[in-house]
Amino acid sequence: MKVHVENPLRINRKRNKAKIVFVQPGYAHYRYPLFDMIHRNHDVTFIFIRSKSIYPSRLSPDPEWNMLFLNGENNPFWILKLLKHIFTLKPEVIITGISGSLHTIVSLAAGKILKIPVILWSLSWDTSGFRRNYPYWKNFQRNIRVTLSTKNADAIVVSGSRSREFNRKISPEGKPLFTAYQSTEDQSLAPGMGTNVCNGKARSDSITILYLSRIVEYKGLDILIHAFSCIEKEYENVNLIVAGDGPFREYCEKVSHTLKVKNIIFYGDIQNEDAWKLYQKADIFVLPCSGKNGTEAWGLVINEATSMGIPIVTTDAVGAVGDLVKDGINGYVVKAGSVSELLRAIKRLISDETMRECMGKESRRLFEGINSYEKMYEGFNSAIRSVTTK
Numbered sequence: 001m002k003v004h005v006e007n008p009l010r011i012n013r014k015r016n017k018a019k020i021v022f023v024q025p026g027y028a029h030y031r032y033p034l035f036d037m038i039h040r041n042h043d044v045t046f047i048f049i050r051s052k053s054i055y056p057s058r059l060s061p062d063p064e065w066n067m068l069f070l071n072g073e074n075n076p077f078w079i080l081k082l083l084k085h086i087f088t089l090k091p092e093v094i095i096t097g098i099s100g101s102l103h104t105i106v107s108l109a110a111g112k113i114l115k116i117p118v119i120l121w122s123l124s125w126d127t128s129g130f131r132r133n134y135p136y137w138k139n140f141q142r143n144i145r146v147t148l149s150t151k152n153a154d155a156i157v158v159s160g161s162r163s164r165e166f167n168r169k170i171s172p173e174g175k176p177l178f179t180a181y182q183s184t185e186d187q188s189l190a191p192g193m194g195t196n197v198c199n200g201k202a203r204s205d206s207i208t209i210l211y212l213s214r215i216v217e218y219k220g221l222d223i224l225i226h227a228f229s230c231i232e233k234e235y236e237n238v239n240l241i242v243a244g245d246g247p248f249r250e251y252c253e254k255v256s257h258t259l260k261v262k263n264i265i266f267y268g269d270i271q272n273e274d275a276w277k278l279y280q281k282a283d284i285f286v287l288p289c290s291g292k293n294g295t296e297a298w299g300l301v302i303n304e305a306t307s308m309g310i311p312i313v314t315t316d317a318v319g320a321v322g323d324l325v326k327d328g329i330n331g332y333v334v335k336a337g338s339v340s341e342l343l344r345a346i347k348r349l350i351s352d353e354t355m356r357e358c359m360g361k362e363s364r365r366l367f368e369g370i371n372s373y374e375k376m377y378e379g380f381n382s383a384i385r386s387v388t389t390k
Contacts (some may be wrong), residue, residue, distance in 0.1 A: 003179045013289065017041065017043050018042050018043065018092050018384050019089075019090075020043065020045070020050075020094070020384070021047060021086055021089055021093075021095070021107075022035075022045070022046050022047070022094075023049070023107050024047070024101050025097070025101070026048050026052070026053055027046075027061050028055050029053070029057035029272055030055070030184050030185070030272070030300055033185070033373040034183070034377055035062075035065065036062060037374075037377040039066075039379075040236070041381065043089070043229075044066065045066040045067070046061075046066065046067045048068070048069050049070050049082075049103055050069075050070075050073050050175055051069040051072075056269045056270065056271050056272060057271060058273055059272070060274070064129075071346050072142065074338060075103055075371075079103075079106055082106055082110075083106060083110055083354075084106070086330040087110065087114065090116075092118060092388055093238045094111050094116055094118045094119070094350075095112075095283050096108070096118060096119070096382070098121075098122075098123070099120060099124040099146045100142060100148070101149075104120065104200045105145065108149065108153065112172045115128070117154035117155070117388070118152070118154055119154065119155045119380075119384065119387060120149055120150065120155070122156055122157070122158055122159070122167050123159040124150075124166055124167065125165070125166045125319050126165075127291075127295045127317075130295050131374065132293075133234070133292065136390075146170075147170055150167055150171050154387045155175070156175060156176070156178070156383075157177075157178050157379055157383050158179055159180065159182045159298055160181055160320065160323045160370075162319050162321070163319065176387075178382045179379050180376040180378075180379030181371065181375065181376060181379075182320070182376075183303065183370075183371045183375075184300050184371065186271075186367075187275060187279050187304045188276075188307050188308055192276075198201070201227050204251070205237055207284070207350050208238075208239045208240075208241060208282050208288055209228065209231075209241070209287075209346065209374040210241050210281070210286070210289070210310075211224055211241070211244070211287070212241075212243040212244060212279075212301050212304075213244050214244050214245070214246045215245055215247075215248045216246045216247060216248050216294070217248050217290070217292055217293050218290055218291065218294030219290070220289045220291075220292070220315065220317075220337070222243065222248075222251065222289040222290075222339060223338075223342060224261065224342065225255050225261060226259065227238075227288075227339050227342045228240045229259040231347065238350060239263045239264075239265070240261075240263060240264045241278060241282070242265065242266045243269075243270045243275070244267075244269065244270070245268050247382045249266070279305060279308040280308065282305070282308075282310050283311075283349075283356060284311055284313060284346060284350070284356070285302070285310045285311070286312075287299055287314040287315075288342055289314075290315070290317065290336050290337045292315035292339055295318070295319070297319050298318075299314065299318045299319060299320045303324060304369075305363070306363035306366055306367040307364070307371065308363075308364075309361060310360055311331045311360050312331035312359075313332050313342065313349065314331070314332075314333060314334075315335065315336040315337075315338075316335060317336035321333050324367065325366075326366070329362050330360075330362035330365075330366055332348070332362070
């Protein structure tokens with residue numbers, strides 16, 4: 001009788017595969033490479049609370065992934081479904097994202113009951129300076145939930161320097177903490193882009209400012225429009241492209257009409273796979289987050305803009321500041337909500353082509369030093385190893 005002997009290396013690979021439940025609010029196209037690496041290297045089931053993605057993209061989840069969608073946007077009993085799936089699957093590790101979120105609280109509770117380690121993927125940073133408009137009870141409740149999440153997780157994966165500093169400050173001493181810098185696809189490698197990495201825009205007498213993001217209040221597009229209304233009165237051949245959509249768009253269009261802004265184009269939603277065409281047109285990228293009714297946990301559009309070698313103007317309400325945007329190096333960081341500071345920063349870049357080129361090169365250098373799905377995966381894999389080898 002022939003006896004099959006399995007390759008020892010293959011056995012080791014199987015043993016190294018942890019059984020994981022990975023809980024996320026919803027599928028996002030920019031997470032595809034990370035999720036695929038986790039899928040290929042571990043026995044993972046992704047549980048998405050929402051069934052529909054809010055991000056425009058043609059990149060769908062891989063049908064080979066193990067996925068469960070809870071339809072949380074329409075099903076008020078999604079918490080019970082989440083608990084049922086965790087108890088049925090009995091994973092070795094639970095990974096959950098967003099500190100203090102309801103699905104994170106539920107995942108931590110399930111982990112405690114089943115004695116399963118829970119890894120918290122935290123993008124949180126110190127946003128206390130931007131929460132003055134919230135009632136005291138709401139800030140207090142948020143702080144309690146975030147602190148409880150951080151203290152009760154068995155390990156934490158953070159998104160960057162601001163997140164690392166914040167989580168280290170509130171987590172117990174000795175808590176394992178790993179960094180997985182937020183990453184996106186390199187827009188300069190898009191089909192049809194050409195070979196010029198640092199701003200492939202053809203030379204022109206005009207200056208193009210680009211805003212590309214969802215249009216919600218805290219993104220601060222209205223602040224940018226106010227600043228731009230002053231810019232186009234002072235400079236000829238300066239254009240503002242607005243790409244994206246959202247509930248705040250109608251208000252922003254009214255602001256532009258009231259201010260009689262001429263050189264502005266609202267593109268609406270654009271598929272992520274086509275975004276490079278707009279980045280290629282841009283001389284300056286602006287993410288003008290106002291900090292009103294929310295802050296930017298990171299700002300992945302900054303990754304995309306820096307991949308194209310574009311100087312950045314943003315505000316202190318953006319999580320990527322300090323990692324992908326360094327004030328005076330590859331752009332400017334201004335006070336959130338300040339039209340005058342935003343105006344001043346943009347004007348400095350408009351009036352100095354040499355500065356734009358130098359800062360654009362620095363943007364690309366920073367992107368290459370931080371943005372990597374492989375390094376991002378290794379941050380998660382290190383966290384998984386830390387809780388499964390105890």
